[in-house]
Every structure is written in C-alpha cells, then in structure tokens.
Amino acid sequence: MINKKDAGPPSLLNRLVSLTTIRDVELFETSLLKTLAELLKINQIAMYRLSQTSMMCWLSTHSTNLIQDDNKRQFSESQEIYTSEIVIPEEIKSAQLWVETTKKPYIQLQGNQYLVVYPIFAANKIESLLSFELSHSLTEGEMLIITSLLSITYNFRSLLDESQKDKLTGLLNRQTFEANINKISSLTLNSDISQQPNGNEQDRRRTKTGTEEFCLAIIDIDDFKSINDRFGHIMGDEVLLLLSYVMKQNFRAKDLLFRFGGEEFVVIFHVPDQAEAAKALERFREKIEAYRFPQINTVTISVGATLISETHHLASEIIGRADQALYHAKNNGKNQLHFYESLLESGHIVEKKETGTIDFF
Known part of the structure; x- marks a missing residue:
C-alpha cells in the first residue's frame, strides 16, 4: 500500500x-x-x-x-x-x-x-x-x-x-446565468464582511471591489414581434446578432453579457455607483437607437436595472427587481432606462416589506 x-x-x-x-x-x-x-x-x-x-x-x-x-x-x-x-x-x-x-x-x-x-x-x-x-x-x-x-x-x-454560449449571438446563455449571479452575490456578501471592523485579513485580501458595486440590467427589444411579423424571422435573427455585436463593443471584455431568451438580454457589470451605471446603460440605449439596421432601419430597446446588494442577493430577487424596472419602462413609452432603486425612491414602485410584493402606480 x-x-x-x-x-x-x-x-x-x-x-x-x-x-x-x-x-x-x-x-x-x-x-x-x-x-x-x-x-x-x-x-x-x-x-x-x-x-x-x-x-x-x-x-x-x-x-x-x-x-x-x-x-x-x-x-x-x-x-x-x-x-x-x-x-x-x-x-x-x-x-x-x-x-x-x-x-x-x-x-x-x-x-x-x-x-x-x-x-x-x-x-x-x-x-x-x-x-x-x-x-x-x-x-x-x-x-x-x-x-x-x-x-x-x-x-x-x-x-x-x-x-x-448562445449559438446565435455568441453571448453567454441562460443556463450559465444562475452560476454567475450566485458567484457575484457571494462577492457582494464578502465585500460587506470585509468592510466590517472584525472582517479578517483573508476576506479583505480576496475582495478587491473597494466601494464599487455590481449592476444587473435586463435589455428588451421593443416591438420585436412586429419585426418578425413584418420582415420575417431571418431579419429578426439579424437584429439579435447586430444588437449583440453593439453590446460587445459598448461593454468591457470582463462584463457578463447574456442572451436571456428570445429578444431579452442581460448584462452584469462592475460600477462605482448607480450614476455611472446609468451613464453606461443610457449610452448603450442611445447607440442602439442611432444604429441603422438593414431594411428595418430603427430599433429601440427598453432597459430595467438594479444594483446587487447584500440585502437582495438571491438570483430571483435581483432579476425580479430589474424586471419590475423593465416593466415600468415598457408601460411608460418604451425606449427608456429605469432603475428599480430610483422608481422606489420616487414612489412609482412601493415595496411591501412584510410580503415582498410590489405595487405599481
């Protein structure tokens, strides 16, 4: 032996x-x-x-x-x-x-x-x-x-x-989303621990995020069904390909870009604060609006976003918050960006703490 x-x-x-x-x-x-x-x-x-x-x-x-x-x-x-x-x-x-x-x-x-x-x-x-x-x-x-x-x-x-990878766009597929979001949630929790006086040296060494945060945004192509109906599914796929191309050009190599399904995309990226996250997402929204898609010409997107925090770190909670912001964007004119946190602060969304449900105004 x-x-x-x-x-x-x-x-x-x-x-x-x-x-x-x-x-x-x-x-x-x-x-x-x-x-x-x-x-x-x-x-x-x-x-x-x-x-x-x-x-x-x-x-x-x-x-x-x-x-x-x-x-x-x-x-x-x-x-x-x-x-x-x-x-x-x-x-x-x-x-x-x-x-x-x-x-x-x-x-x-x-x-x-x-x-x-x-x-x-x-x-x-x-x-x-x-x-x-x-x-x-x-x-x-x-x-x-x-x-x-x-x-x-x-x-x-x-x-x-x-x-x-998603076979059409080359972005990360939905199956990889939960593993990635769980990893980021863990980093967020570790970051919170490392900022505490009794956070140990190993936690501080592993956490290199400083005061930065992660932002998750859901990006949805406006009226995509009508694009497929009017121009056919081949042109619809062309729109998905070109949008993913602009995404790759607009965001950094280390940012996580997903095709979440159909005409819906998700991006997770590291930012100093919500204001900087909003600038990056608004810049992307404007680039898509200005981009000239073959035959179709103009395509717009609606974006719902949220910050990933230690109090809301479960994948279902994070995606749910961004989805509520996207719902608001879709129902208030489309072609716009909304943050869950801003909607909450302005009173357009009210979160009922005891049930976790959300009311819209």
Missing part, C-alpha cells in the same frame, strides 16, 4: 485530469495559472488577455507565498487571483511583437532573473500572454510542460466556452 506522504507531487496527467473536470471558465483560468506556477516552481505568474480592438487588456495575477525549510523552497497556501483591466504595458507590447514576428516565446535576462512571456494562441492569433520570471533560461522540458498543458487545456476551454 502506498503511503500518501511518499506518493510525490501530482503528475502532469493528474493535473490535466483535474483541470478538465472544471466547468466554470473563470475557475478554469485560475486553476490553470496555479497549476503552471506549481509545475514551474515559481511564486508568481500573470496572464494578459489581449483585446483585438483596443490598447487595454485584462490582467490576472496568481501569487504563492513561499516558505524556507532546510534550504528547500516549499509552497504555502496560495493567494487569490487578482484581476483588473489595465493598459497593455510597454514591455508586454514588445514581447507580443517579438512573438508575432518569431513565433517563439520571449525570453529576456533582466538582472539575475529571466523574464519569460509565453503566448496562448486562438485561431492563429495571440489571445493571451503568460508572464513569469525564472532564475534560469526556459529549458526544453519546461517548454514541453507549458506547451502540452496549454494545448490540451485550451482545446477543453474552447469546448467549455461553446457549451456556455
């Missing part, structure tokens, strides 16, 4: 098996960075997810606390991955140009450390760049580890993406 203490570290095959059991894209990327850090025995690794249309990128950084024991480096508990939107650093731009020109990883000696920038390709384009430092130049064995891991896991990642 094998003693677990003598079993040694998990093999590359075991790590691949572990990674390919994950069904959450964000968790998958987190686990991939952690796995690479452990296999390469490095204490920090970053992933720059590039945009094809701007100089911005999404940076995810994984760090591992290291302890010394008898002159041997050992790994302690891993920190959370921190994600933020940044301007692509000049050093990463230079590395990207090198990779695009040579089709090889960028390896540069800096002081007594080697900076390694390793590409992740998708459809023959660089999708992301991995960046880490080594005390030595990248060996053939280490390159084989990285190449093997990325090749297999990113084929799996493509399948994972496909299972979570």
